[in-house]
Amino acid sequence: MPENCEATITLTGDLHARPAGALSVAAAQFSSAVQLAVGGGTEVDAKSVLSVMQLGASSGQEVTVRAAGPDAQEAVETLIGILSSATKVGD
Amino acid sequence: MAARVGIVLVSHSASLAEGTAELAGQVGGGTVTIATAGGTDDGRLGTSIDKVESAIRRADTGGGVVILPDLGSSVLTVRTLLADELDDLPGPLEVADAPFVEGAVAAAVTAAAGGSLKAVLDAAQEARHARKL
Numbered sequence: 668m669p670e671n672c673e674a675t676i677t678l679t680g681d682l683h684a685r686p687a688g689a690l691s692v693a694a695a696q697f698s699s700a701v702q703l704a705v706g707g708g709t710e711v712d713a714k715s716v717l718s719v720m721q722l723g724a725s726s727g728q729e730v731t732v733r734a735a736g737p738d739a740q741e742a743v744e745t746l747i748g749i750l751s752s753a754t755k756v757g758d
Numbered sequence: 759m760a761a762r763v764g765i766v767l768v769s770h771s772a773s774l775a776e777g778t779a780e781l782a783g784q785v786g787g788g789t790v791t792i793a794t795a796g797g798t799d800d801g802r803l804g805t806s807i808d809k810v811e812s813a814i815r816r817a818d819t820g821g822g823v824v825i826l827p828d829l830g831s832s833v834l835t836v837r838t839l840l841a842d843e844l845d846d847l848p849g850p851l852e853v854a855d856a857p858f859v860e861g862a863v864a865a866a867v868t869a870a871a872g873g874s875l876k877a878v879l880d881a882a883q884e885a886r887h888a889r890k891l
Contacts, residue, residue, distance in 0.1 A: 715888075
């Protein structure tokens with residue numbers, strides 16, 4: 668049964684190229700549509716690494732992960748996990 | 759799980775190909791086979807059909823290969839090789855019409871996620887529309 672799920676996290680580091688890649692690789696494992704937005708701005712497809720990089724999300728900004736589909740909750744939890752850990756170090 | 763799609767980067771410059779492969783490989787999490795064909799056989803700027811052929815063999819792990827040329831004669835060199843229709847060349851092969859760095863990064867991430875040959879090709883070609891600002 669399709670579901671919608673959403674969560675927001677405040678970044679503790681910048682969303683650099685490598686975490687953006689990790690995020691997109693992870694997002695692609697889910698059949699749900701997964702969107703990211705910074706501070707309530709335009710949503711982008713989390714499965715597109717170039718779109719994620721274009722967000723230019725940096726430390727202190729709020730990033731919202733929204734998913735719609737059969738595995739929406741798992742997708743949101745996984746991506747929030749990556750956002751909380753992958754942006755801690757400045758790479 | 760099906761074999762991952764491999765990627766070949768064809769550039770006039772060996773260091774440009776190597777650097778792009780390093781960047782795309784790291785963004786993709788280091789799980790994708792990216793082979794390079796940069797420069798001429800004697801190490802000058804240019805392209806080498808033998809290097810492209812060798813890179814295709816190195817990139818292939820059974821899931822097909824997406825080839826990204828940088829500019830001009832890189833495309834010609836790739837086309838010339840594919841037109842030869844070598845029987846023992848691994849396949850299927852696709853040539854991406856995409857910006858070199860963005861296309862390589864997008865292709866590497868999609869290949870790392872286990873995307874199909876078409877998905878990897880599409881990801882590279884969609885990079886044409888990606889804005890950086």
